[in-house]
Amino acid sequence: MTADVHALIGPWAVDAVDDDERAMVERHLAECDSCAQEAAELREAVWRLSDATIADPPPRLRARVLHAASRTRQSAPVPEPEPERRPEPKRLRRHRGLPRLRLALAAGALAAVMAVVGGLVTWSVMRSQEPGATDADRIAAVLQAGDAEVGTVTAEGGGDVTVVRSEAMDQAVVVVSGLAAIGQDRSYQVWMVEPDGQVSAGVMDPGERSATMLVSGLGDAELVGVTEEPAGGSEVPTSPLVAGVSLQG
Amino acid sequence: MPALEQLLHSTALGDEQAFATLYDEAAPRVYGLCLRVLRDPAQAEEVAQEVLVEIWRNATRFDARRGSAGAWITTIAHRRAVDRVRSVQASGERERRTAYGEEAGYDAVAETAAVRLEHRQVRRCLQTLTELQRQAVTLAYYGGHTYRQVASLLGTAVPTVKSRIRDGLLKLRDCLEVAR
Numbered sequence: 001m002t003a004d005v006h007a008l009i010g011p012w013a014v015d016a017v018d019d020d021e022r023a024m025v026e027r028h029l030a031e032c033d034s035c036a037q038e039a040a041e042l043r044e045a046v047w048r049l050s051d052a053t054i055a056d057p058p059p060r061l062r063a064r065v066l067h068a069a070s071r072t073r074q075s076a077p078v079p080e081p082e083p084e085r086r087p088e089p090k091r092l093r094r095h096r097g098l099p100r101l102r103l104a105l106a107a108g109a110l111a112a113v114m115a116v117v118g119g120l121v122t123w124s125v126m127r128s129q130e131p132g133a134t135d136a137d138r139i140a141a142v143l144q145a146g147d148a149e150v151g152t153v154t155a156e157g158g159g160d161v162t163v164v165r166s167e168a169m170d171q172a173v174v175v176v177s178g179l180a181a182i183g184q185d186r187s188y189q190v191w192m193v194e195p196d197g198q199v200s201a202g203v204m205d206p207g208e209r210s211a212t213m214l215v216s217g218l219g220d221a222e223l224v225g226v227t228e229e230p231a232g233g234s235e236v237p238t239s240p241l242v243a244g245v246s247l248q249g
Numbered sequence: 250m251p252a253l254e255q256l257l258h259s260t261a262l263g264d265e266q267a268f269a270t271l272y273d274e275a276a277p278r279v280y281g282l283c284l285r286v287l288r289d290p291a292q293a294e295e296v297a298q299e300v301l302v303e304i305w306r307n308a309t310r311f312d313a314r315r316g317s318a319g320a321w322i323t324t325i326a327h328r329r330a331v332d333r334v335r336s337v338q339a340s341g342e343r344e345r346r347t348a349y350g351e352e353a354g355y356d357a358v359a360e361t362a363a364v365r366l367e368h369r370q371v372r373r374c375l376q377t378l379t380e381l382q383r384q385a386v387t388l389a390y391y392g393g394h395t396y397r398q399v400a401s402l403l404g405t406a407v408p409t410v411k412s413r414i415r416d417g418l419l420k421l422r423d424c425l426e427v428a429r
Binding site: 007008009010011013014015016017018040041042043044045046047048049050051052053054055056057058061062064065066068069070072073074075076077078151246 | 261262263265268269272273276277278279280281282284285290294297298301302305306307308309310315316317319320322323324326327328331368370371372386387389390391393394395396399408410411412414415416417418419421422425
């Protein structure tokens, strides 16, 4: 059977297999390093066949594609498979190509976030408390800040994480919404990843899948990330990110 | 082509300007390949649009350690074009404009001066394949045929076609690497 699958690597590299065969080959490649190596080399040769077919598209296609892209949300990066079950808690991996905050030009973007926030003000964590204002007021102030930037990612397993950050206020609102269901013995935990490590920004209630939080004192944090942890949270992350939003401008 | 990798990484960060540049670099390749496989400008345009928007959406998933940006982009384009051909075939609508001998059609693709050199290199390398290897590879890649269809088009046994495709690609790889 392995021999049969192996004989399909050539046809697979030129998409000359059916869907079942494609799935079979790709399962095989995941388990066989030397086969994956050969497959990658064939792919590098195959794509050069398209050198011979280059042709100018109709000019109108450019505007259509760019317009469609501007209205299309980008996918969350695929988390790397864990090579081994981590013996030690370790630093959150930095992902290349994380969606980053973008200037929220339209008031509409903030209105949409606020609509979500409205029903979800469940808790907040602040590094420095200011007396007077309520949490809801403070959150609203960030969302309405003139320099507010917003970034949203789809989490692994479903749900969204949205970060709205005001650099001038040095605060961010993190909205976690509808993450994958977890048991009562697990909590989602939000982290700020800084150049020299990560700081817990808050632990959600066990089993809870949605929450809104205000984070103050962002400092030089590079990333807001969410992990799944034992109920009550961990000192350092013990599992890969289910979502991450880069704060780098 | 490190520039494409860089553009993909910037695109993955939501940089629309980088994506516009990536479009200019990659769209002729994506569109041209769709046109070659689909043989219909309207469908090629439609599929090319889907492919290019998919590149925007999934740029976050491009991993340079697993292959070049050119291979990543072209693989998405070819797979989409082939999927379209197969679904049209399945619904029985595909016009059989040409059957056997389709690969001769790549002579007709308009060349621009900028791509002529690369184009010539690939064609020269294709000439290093045996006749059967070349026919099997080009019918599969440019024609969008499965290896079973290729076997029936060439009147050759299925296992032979599978190995000719692989052998042909290995030869192509060696020739292109030497030429680089």
